[in-house]
């Protein structure tokens with residue numbers, strides 16, 4: 001099994017890059033795990049209380065469960081990946097059956113901050129886009145797809161997102177084996193990563 005970790009600040013294009021990489025690859029051979037699925041279970045809190053959580057701090061992530069799941073997958077066992085709802089800031093209670101595959105891609109803003117999780121990746125990738133570009137993309141995406149308004153996105157950006165990015169996320173770039181510049185769509189980098197994966201699948 002080859003486990004690839006793909007990190008980078010919000011809006012840098014991680015999900016887009018992952019989708020581009022797997023587009024032409026056989027479904028059964030490559031699976032994706034999103035760090036978003038491993039936000040802590042916040043069912044004990046009200047919607048208002050959940051909305052005040054700092055979702056950009058490493059403590060917001062259930063790294064224990066993510067580590068257990070990666071260990072199970074490596075041992076050839078399937079996992080039940082939780083499904084997360086950005087609209088309700090919580091796990092939905094549903095899960096996605098995720099079997100082990102030859103290549104597992106794990107993507108998320110904070111996945112390279114945790115030493116033991118980092119150790120589990122055979123290849124570590126950091127996707128880079130400038131912060132103004134990321135903010136523009138985040139505004140558009142969160143308003144169109146995640147049920148947010150402009151005030152919510154800008155408030156979160158100023159209070160937690162930017163400080164947490166500078167403190168925790170940007171420094172993990174130094175752990176990366178590959179840095180993908182993604183201010184513009186980067187088909188060359190996507191092709192290179194796909195080639196590495198195809199070699200593993202042969």
Ligand SMILES: Nc1ncnc2c1ncn2[C@@H]1O[C@H](COP(=O)(O)OP(=O)(O)O)[C@@H](O)[C@H]1O
Pocket residue numbers: 008009010011012013014015016017137138140141182183184185186
């Ligand atoms: N290279 C790019 N150029 C322009 N827009 C992009 C690029 N990559 C991603 N996007 C757009 O930016 C938004 C955020 O991308 P996404 O892949 O969800 O980022 P992330 O998963 O890193 O938060 C999406 O609406 C996506 O379509």
Ligand SMILES: O=c1ccn([C@@H]2O[C@H](COP(=O)(O)O)[C@@H](O)[C@H]2O)c(=O)[nH]1
Pocket residue numbers: 009010011014015036039055056085086088089090108109156161
């Ligand atoms: O309930 C939530 C949980 C997380 N967020 C924000 O999501 C991003 C991480 O996701 P990306 O897809 O990498 O952008 C993170 O910056 C959190 O602030 C949220 O808004 N609500």
